[in-house]
Amino acid sequence: MEENKDNNISRRGFLKTATLAGAAMSLPFGLNKVFGAETGMTSLFSENNDASDALPVRTLGSGKAAFDVSALGFGVMGMTYNRSYHPDKKQCIRLLHQAVDRGVTLFDTAIIYGPISNELLAGEALSEYKNKINVTTKFGHEVIDGKSTGRQDSRPATVRQYCEDSLRRLRIDSIPMFYQHRFDPKTPIEEVASTISDLIKEGKIQRWGMCEVGLDVIRKAHAVCPLTAIQSEYHLMHRLVEENGILDICKELGIGFVPYSPINRGFLGGTLNEYTQFDTTNDNRQTLPRFQPDAMRANTRILNIIQHFGHTRGMTSSQVALGWLMQKAPWVVPIPGTTKLSHLDENLNTLTFNCSPEEWKSLEDEVATIAVVGDRYNAEQQRQVGY
Template sequence: MRYIKLRDLEVSRIGLGAMGMSQGYTGSGTDDAESIRTVHRALELGVTLIDTAEIYGPYTNEEMLGRALKGRRDKVVLATKFGLVSHGGEGAWNLDSSPANIRTAVEGSLKRLGTDHIDLYYQHRVDPNTPIEETAGAVGELIAEGKVRAFGLSEAGPDTIRRAHAVQPVTAVQSEYSLFTRGIEERVLPVLRELNIGLVPFSPLGRGMLTGTVRSTDQFDENDFRRDNPRFTGENFRRNLALADEVKALADEVGARPGQVALAWLLAQGDNIAPIPGTKRVARVEENAAADAVTLTAEQLDKLSSLPPAAGDTHTEAQARMLER
């Protein structure tokens, strides 16, 4: 595994997203033992960047990672997120990035994760009711106290990134970015490059479709959020399967798995990009980590870049209202 810098934070080029171990996908939360084995195998393979959030569960994902990382904390660049749980009474899935809420959130995350510091602390979604300068300042205080090492933003737009960075340097921005989802390229990526801010793409495998293993929504259980995701419904799903087949055809030429080719394309987009493909299975984390060794030619990269965009929005209308672009 090779390593890169997200600003001053050194991480593995390929990280591990932990959300699906606890929520969102078919089988989530049903086998913590396998999830913990997956975390341990990732560490053996040189993966250091592991990503979670207090909202995942809520709370259960951080608790599971706390158990998985016991005795292994020094091998991990641990990232978690605040701002989608309002601890003042409104509860989960309510935006709150006020300084008081951040104070409550960080103490809970530290306890659940079994650590005295968080390496990368992200605002999960921009809170329109709290000036970003106040949020950045609050995280800056936590950095000064040693409870947090670095500040991150998730799904933030260019203006928010600039304003936050002026108060507290932003180490990384986490956004959905993949062959299927390229909306950040026009406005967000140039700002990150200008300010030397790293990019951490989530859902880099198109929520599973770019692996070539998703062929029917009948594969999803009733709790799988993809059941009502626009990209997985009707004609959109059929069009996106055809795109995934094109990625598979190129992967066959390369002698790699489709998901590995999708990750290799992402890694070729910059020197400070660290995707966090999510999985709860040992075999899949082995496959994802091996993508670090896949090299694509300029012609192959151009072919992938020229694929048409995926059909359908990547979020439901309610989810999309929490995003900045």
């Protein structure tokens, strides 16, 4: 799969680029917008904030399952769930609109986030843009009367019911991509894939993906109904998908990859430390071994390396974290979450930097010399992961 470098080239932006930059240079991550001559930085935003041509496009999946989306997406989860304190609904809606204005076309939510409240927020904020952006959502975790039961349920009737419920909450006629959030050991994956195939034929959904599943399941699922994307945790402090063959199988089968928690749930942004107080009622980080004070203190050594790499290149640690992911393959589309415009802009501005493969390799090699302290999940959450 090749990055769609030709998409969205604005003639006005191109001319301005040529004038300001003066000389030809390789455009970072397929970026094609206006350059600031003095800094070598690129402004991502066209003068009228026209979302239709503001960000480069990447393609997740291939063939009939192909999905063109902005090179960086937006994870909506933390606006209502698991990320402690969040702004009120009005401000969240405004920020989501600002993301649309800046050209983000991929927004990620799930039934379990809240539960339900996150889909409702995404529906209220984003349905008016349904013809130009995409909200992807996820089924699998059982939710009864608005509460999580902790069980998985991907039986055909449940998937159908959840699809109808998500369509209603998202206020759309067809879900651009419906992920299975976690593997359901009681429902054969072929049965899930076949239900999805029927839903695609009926126009209720357009594509599908899976989260945190193993190679065998991916092969079986893809054979019944081609997958557009695998969404699993991936960042500089968690590189399992490089080791367990997930990225390789995505490349082999032409499936896209969406790294979730790409800033390691905020840690790689450099604003969390051993003294951080998480909201005890609405933040799963306090339950994760990697976010215990001792682990955060030890892991600060990794953050320091990333910050140092960024300091010498004018990048923040979040930008280094996102840039490192994006250079892995043109079919990788991270979905960082934020509640702040300043962080949204910072994250999108990752697309303005370019480092050589050798620089990224030296960064990952240096980071790899330090063992990460603390597991990413507790035992219960790890049990739900399909490998």
